[in-house]
Amino acid sequence: MNEKKKVLFDPGYAPxxxxxxxxxxxxxxxxxxxxxxxxxxxxxxMTFKKIEKLLKINVxxxxxxxxxxxxxxxxxxCEIDGNKxxxxxxxxxxxxxxxxxxxxxxxxxxxxxCKYFMNKEYVSDKKYLKVLKTYKDFLxxxxxxxxxxNTNQIKMPEYCKKFNSEVLETVREKINLxxxxxxxxxxxxxxxxxx
Numbered sequence: 001m002n003e004k005k006k007v008l009f010d011p012g013y014a015p016x017x018x019x020x021x022x023x024x025x026x027x028x029x030x031x032x033x034x035x036x037x038x039x040x041x042x043x044x045x046m047t048f049k050k051i052e053k054l055l056k057i058n059v060x061x062x063x064x065x066x067x068x069x070x071x072x073x074x075x076x077x078c079e080i081d082g083n084k085x086x087x088x089x090x091x092x093x094x095x096x097x098x099x100x101x102x103x104x105x106x107x108x109x110x111x112x113x114c115k116y117f118m119n120k121e122y123v124s125d126k127k128y129l130k131v132l133k134t135y136k137d138f139l140x141x142x143x144x145x146x147x148x149x150n151t152n153q154i155k156m157p158e159y160c161k162k163f164n165s166e167v168l169e170t171v172r173e174k175i176n177l178x179x180x181x182x183x184x185x186x187x188x189x190x191x192x193x194x195x
Contacts (some may be wrong), residue, residue: 002159003081004077004079005075005077005078005079006078006079006080006081007072007075007079007080007081007151008072008077008080008081008082009079009080009081009082009083009084010068010070010082010098010188011175011176011179011181012179013047013061013064013065013068013184015182016178016179016182016184017057017058017144017184018182020057020058020061021032021057021058021061021191023054023058024051024054024055024058024100024101024102024105025048025098025101025105027051028047028051031043031044031047032059033095033173039124039164040117041117042120043050044113044117048118050112051110052117053122054074055102055106055128056185058102059102059127059128059131059132060184060185060186060187060188061130061136062099062132063135063177063187063188063190063194064133064175064184064187064189065135065138065192066131066134066135066138066156066160066194067153067171067174067175067187067193067194069138069156070160070162070163070177070194071153071163071168071175072154072171072172073151073156074163074168075151076151076152077150077151077152078150078151079149079150079151080148080149080150080151081153082150083145083148085145086145086146086147086148086149087146087149088144088146089146090144090146092140092143092144094144095139095143095144096136096139096140096144099135099136100134100136101140102132103132103133103136106124106128106129106132106180107129110122110124111123113126123124123125125193127188127195130195131191131195132159134137134157134159134195137157138155138156138157138160139154142154143155152167159194159195160194160195161194161195163193167193170190170193171190171193171194174186174187174189174190175187
């Protein structure tokens with residue numbers, strides 16, 4: 001009997017980002033809960049630094065997911081191992097809620113609060129929104145990965161670049177190094193390979 005080849009759903013990102021994913025909303029919620037406007041003004045620069053750091057990690061994670069999905073989608077007819085979402089019953093607004101929050105936060109809330117509390121314009125790195133919007137498209141076309149048990153089922157947004165064999169190896173090495181060094185933000189070196 002010929003056993004089907006397997007690929008990992010997560011190449012090793014989870015232990016690196018476990019403390020950061022979803023934390024932008026939490027930090028912002030805690031800041032928003034401060035009742036005194038003067039205290040908010042004093043607290044915002046510290047909150048700003050925390051949020052900036054968390055945003056970079058979160059967006060890097062989503063970029064890393066796109067890069068990894070592009071790699072495993074080139075492996076034909078392989079079983080995907082470790083997809084904990086498989087078989088779940090989730091609606092689009094449920095599996096896109098975090099990404100929608102980050103997009104709205106970067107486009108509206110964070111710039112507004114930077115202007116109000118620090119009297120400075122905040123313009124996010126354009127790559128951030130591109131990654132987040134691409135990841136949302138990726139989530140939607142893959143229905144939150146609830147049906148992805150095989151690499152043949154992984155769909156990439158049409159505007160994502162396909163990896164040739166040389167780029168594929170370069171990206172795979174960068175992913176391995178990012179995991180080894182526990183520095184997921186280094187994956188931004190691969191941004192131009194996919195978007």
